[in-house]
Amino acid sequence: MPILLISGLLLPALEVDSGGSGLYLLIPFVSALAVMSTPQSLFSYDALGRLDTLYTALGIPRRQVVAGRYATCLLLLIALTVLGVLLAALAALAFGAAFDSGVAAALAAGSVALLGVLLAAQLPAFFGTGPGPVRVITAIPPSIILGILVLGWITPDVRAVILSWLDAADLAWLTLAVTAILGILGAASVALSARLYARRDL
Amino acid sequence: MNTTGQALEAVGLVKRRDDFTLGPLDLRVPRGFVTGMVGANGAGKTTLLRTLLGLFRADAGSVAVPPMGQVGVAFDQPFVLPYWRVRDAVAAYAAFRPGWDQDWFDGLLSRFGLRADARVKDLSRGEGNKLMIALAMGNHPELLILDEPTSGLDPAARADLIDLLREHMRREEASLLFSTHITSDLEHFADYLVFIDRGQIVYSGALDQLIEDFAYVQGALEDLTTQNTPLIRGLRRGRASFDGIVRTADSAAFGPGIRLETPTIEQIAVHHERPNDEEH
Numbered sequence: 018m019p020i021l022l023i024s025g026l027l028l029p030a031l032e033v034d035s036g037g038s039g040l041y042l043l044i045p046f047v048s049a050l051a052v053m054s055t056p057q058s059l060f061s062y063d064a065l066g067r068l069d070t071l072y073t074a075l076g077i078p079r080r081q082v083v084a085g086r087y088a089t090c091l092l093l094l095i096a097l098t099v100l101g102v103l104l105a106a107l108a109a110l111a112f113g114a115a116f117d118s119g120v121a122a123a124l125a126a127g128s129v130a131l132l133g134v135l136l137a138a139q140l141p142a143f144f145g146t147g148p149g150p151v152r153v154i155t156a157i158p159p160s161i162i163l164g165i166l167v168l169g170w171i172t173p174d175v176r177a178v179i180l181s182w183l184d185a186a187d188l189a190w191l192t193l194a195v196t197a198i199l200g201i202l203g204a205a206s207v208a209l210s211a212r213l214y215a216r217r218d219l
Numbered sequence: 220m221n222t223t224g225q226a227l228e229a230v231g232l233v234k235r236r237d238d239f240t241l242g243p244l245d246l247r248v249p250r251g252f253v254t255g256m257v258g259a260n261g262a263g264k265t266t267l268l269r270t271l272l273g274l275f276r277a278d279a280g281s282v283a284v285p286p287m288g289q290v291g292v293a294f295d296q297p298f299v300l301p302y303w304r305v306r307d308a309v310a311a312y313a314a315f316r317p318g319w320d321q322d323w324f325d326g327l328l329s330r331f332g333l334r335a336d337a338r339v340k341d342l343s344r345g346e347g348n349k350l351m352i353a354l355a356m357g358n359h360p361e362l363l364i365l366d367e368p369t370s371g372l373d374p375a376a377r378a379d380l381i382d383l384l385r386e387h388m389r390r391e392e393a394s395l396l397f398s399t400h401i402t403s404d405l406e407h408f409a410d411y412l413v414f415i416d417r418g419q420i421v422y423s424g425a426l427d428q429l430i431e432d433f434a435y436v437q438g439a440l441e442d443l444t445t446q447n448t449p450l451i452r453g454l455r456r457g458r459a460s461f462d463g464i465v466r467t468a469d470s471a472a473f474g475p476g477i478r479l480e481t482p483t484i485e486q487i488a489v490h491h492e493r494p495n496d497e498e499h
Contacts, residue, residue, distance in 0.1 A: 062300060066298065066301060067296065067297075067298035068298065068299075068300070070292075070294065070298040071311070073273060073292075074287070074292045074355070075311065075312065075316065076288045076315060076316075077315065
């Protein structure tokens with residue numbers, strides 16, 4: 018479902034864009050799978066296999082389950098973002114389009130920051146209630162954000178502004194800002210999730 | 220390690236779930252013995268076990284259990300991913316359970332007729348139960364907590380499981396809390412019995428004492444009097460006869476024509492839980 022949604026949003030942008038810059042969109046779109054699919058899958062597996070009971074039976078404290086789940090989501094976010102960068106670079110090579118690694122890196126950092134914030138917002142909901150309706154609700158905000166991104170990208174003036182901003186971005190500062198944002202929000206989110214998960218009947 | 224005589228102890232435990240309330244109740248599982256827990260479906264057995272294990276958050280009270288690494292747990296449904304193979308589940312348990320005994324576990328798999336490469340989703344209900352019991356026993360836990368372990372097993376497999384549990388109980392300090400609605404599993408096996416009804420423990424103590432405390436009563440309808448009828452629990456009247464259970468201490472209220480017998484656990488459970496037929 019998320020893949021279909023992403024493809025549906027991404028393909029028009031790639032087709033409209035004739036200069037090859039649309040390939041950069043692969044970065045946030047592949048990265049977005051970490052928000053639109055990863056928690057949903059992991060928590061659904063928990064429900065399917067009654068893994069919350071397994072964690073308890075294995076003596077894994079709930080706080081560690083929370084920490085492990087955040088680490089998994091963060092690693093998958095980073096891995097998918099790197100995959101998005103690689104796919105964009107390969108696509109540029111295949112189509113003979115220009116590929117600016119600075120723009121790609123800035124876009125990757127921005128994607129990790131934005132999607133990391135979304136993950137920090139949605140994971141407590143999963144820990145508090147389980148997969149249920151949260152699965153659907155949490156897929157809506159990233160879909161809207163990606164839709165806005167595509168709309169912006171297919172508008173030449175907006176795309177030019179975004180590209181120039183990405184080109185001029187100070188990568189070191191951006192990385193620092195991303196790390197700080199994710200660190201603070203992540204810590205608060207982990208604390209909230211641990212509290213909600215501790216109160217939940219499994 | 221718990222140094223008291225209890226393998227598990229709960230005091231003032233309360234758990235509310237929707238319109239069902241468990242407790243307040245106290246529970247002690249003596250170390251080195253088999254404690255059976257009986258009660259009708261919905262009486263609160265599973266809620267109690269899940270609250271004891273911390274899977275449900277107690278609304279009040281305290282629970283003292285050994286570290287989870289020393290507690291083996293099996294519920295009546297597997298709690299591993301359905302597409303896992305048996306060996307995947309074993310790998311998870313072996314990684315986290317201290318003192319995992321692979322040779323012992325392999326022996327259990329062989330005894331239960333389970334293949335390491337079988338997928339969990341392809342196991343029958345009984346095989347799934349056997350797998351979870353084997354996993355729970357794989358590190359010789361100090362306390363074994365089994366919820367309806369014999370459900371889904373045929374009589375021969377049930378007897379074999381009870382034999383296995385007897386073997387397990389030969390180990391020093393091994394304790395077992397065994398919930399079931401198949402009360403015959405507990406006859407000649409359990410040392411203590413916890414009888415739970417509508418979220419309350421109505422009896423907790425030695426099984427022998429319970430059987431001494433109650434008698435199964437049968438007789439002709441004309442032997443029922445206004446004095447002895449209120450003493451009978453779960454009174455059932457037929458065309459000419461009746462049956463029920465009574466406290467042994469009340470036996471004197473019944474005349475010589477009435478048969479009083481040593482009850483089975485099932486007779487106590489069934490008649491205790493059912494209202495007298497006039498109360499319908």
